[in-house]
Amino acid sequence: ENGSAAAIPIDPRFDIAYVTPVTIGTPPQTLYLDFDTGSSDLWVFSSHTPESQVRGQRIYSPEKSSTAKLLAGHTWSILYGDGSGSLGNVYTDNFTVGGVTVTSQAVQTAQQVSYSFTSQSEIHGLVGLGFSTLNTVFPNGQLTFFDNAKSTLDSPVFTADLKWKKEGTYDFGFIDETKYTGEITYLPVQTDPGYWTFTSSGYAVGDGAFHPASIVGIADTGTSLTYLPAEVVTSYWGQVDGAVDSDYYGGYVFPCSSKLPSFTFGVGPANITIPASYINYAQITEGSPVCFGGLQSSSWLGVNIWGDVALKAAFVVFNGANPPTIGWAKK
Ligand SMILES: O=C(Cc1ccccc1)Nn1cnc2ccccc21
Numbered sequence: 206e207n208g209s210a211a212a213i214p215i216d217p218r219f220d221i222a223y224v225t226p227v228t229i230g231t232p233p234q235t236l237y238l239d240f241d242t243g244s245s246d247l248w249v250f251s252s253h254t255p256e257s258q259v260r261g262q263r264i265y266s267p268e269k270s271s272t273a274k275l276l277a278g279h280t281w282s283i284l285y286g287d288g289s290g291s292l293g294n295v296y297t298d299n300f301t302v303g304g305v306t307v308t309s310q311a312v313q314t315a316q317q318v319s320y321s322f323t324s325q326s327e328i329h330g331l332v333g334l335g336f337s338t339l340n341t342v343f344p345n346g347q348l349t350f351f352d353n354a355k356s357t358l359d360s361p362v363f364t365a366d367l368k369w370k371k372e373g374t375y376d377f378g379f380i381d382e383t384k385y386t387g388e389i390t391y392l393p394v395q396t397d398p399g400y401w402t403f404t405s406s407g408y409a410v411g412d413g414a415f416h417p418a419s420i421v422g423i424a425d426t427g428t429s430l431t432y433l434p435a436e437v438v439t440s441y442w443g444q445v446d447g448a449v450d451s452d453y454y455g456g457y458v459f460p461c462s463s464k465l466p467s468f469t470f471g472v473g474p475a476n477i478t479i480p481a482s483y484i485n486y487a488q489i490t491e492g493s494p495v496c497f498g499g500l501q502s503s504s505w506l507g508v509n510i511w512g513d514v515a516l517k518a519a520f521v522v523f524n525g526a527n528p529p530t531i532g533w534a535k536k
Pocket residue numbers: 241243244285286287288289331425427428506510
């Protein structure tokens with residue numbers, strides 16, 4: 206059975222993250238979760254999360270679900286690249302998103318969450334859509350929702366149609382031709398260690414010359430911004446008067462009044478252009494004349510990340526066939 210679900214920005218001012226409604230258990234408990242191709246744990250705020258760490262989030266209570274089963278002796282603990290993290294124990298239960306149901310999905314219940322999760326009341330947990338090799342459940346790693354659902358889908362794919370400051374969609378099992386223009390360019394995916402890793406064929410700043418290059422990076426719906434090699438972001442921000450890479454603000458900032466160039470990245474023989482407006486990410490604080498860039502250096506990360514700033518400029522196909530591929534189309 207195929208499905209389609211909304212990807213809703215959690216903040217109307219800028220696209221920090223997107224959440225998608227899911228139901229867990231019997232009777233169904235509805236939570237809004239961050240679908241994240243950059244990790245592979247499905248975890249939720251729960252009745253096991255200390256009240257001091259819950260601030261407005263909806264919680265999953267397995268004890269109120271007649272279909273919940275404790276996965277005895279299993280625990281999990283995850284640390285994300287931005288330093289946030291969570292840990293807890295594991296149940297299996299019915300899990301439905303956009304009409305696609307997995308009857309025995311591993312649902313990781315949080316017994317601890319870091320402050321950055323406590324502080325974001327609109328995110329009630331995560332659904333990892335990376336490869337299941339990254340799952341942190343011990344002693345037996347669990348399968349992602351997509352890996353469990355794959356065999357019931359018409360096609361082993363899901364697509365991301367994220368939008369700038371608007372609601373987009375995740376589709377499961379089919380490719381909606383009305384959501385993109387032209388052709389989809391498919392690229393090989395490196396599945397080790399478990400991210401959707403692909404190689405971009407280069408970049409251009411604004412209307413400037415295209416620079417052929419091999420930029421290996423991950424397509425990560427769980428990361429807000431896009432982090433690329435220093436030489437790429439330096440040539441981009443070099444075109445913006447007053448832009449500086451600020452230690453104080455932790456990245457490239459620029460005068461909000463600046464006219465930014467667009468940014469184009471190669472996908473095989475094709476390319477995707479990120480409009481300047483997506484790269485004018487946000488004012489440092491409400492009303493500030495200083496703005497934070499959506500394109501940042503990856504040099505301190507050790508990995509290039511095509512986050513939401515890039516993904517929302519395209520229609521992206523995550524093809525879970527063997528071998529997996531990733532498809533990019535304009536829209
Ligand atoms: O952890 C990262 C990569 C990152 C972002 C920003 C700075 C350094 C590294 N993204 N991510 C992917 N899924 C996530 C889930 C929660 C938090 C971050 C998440």
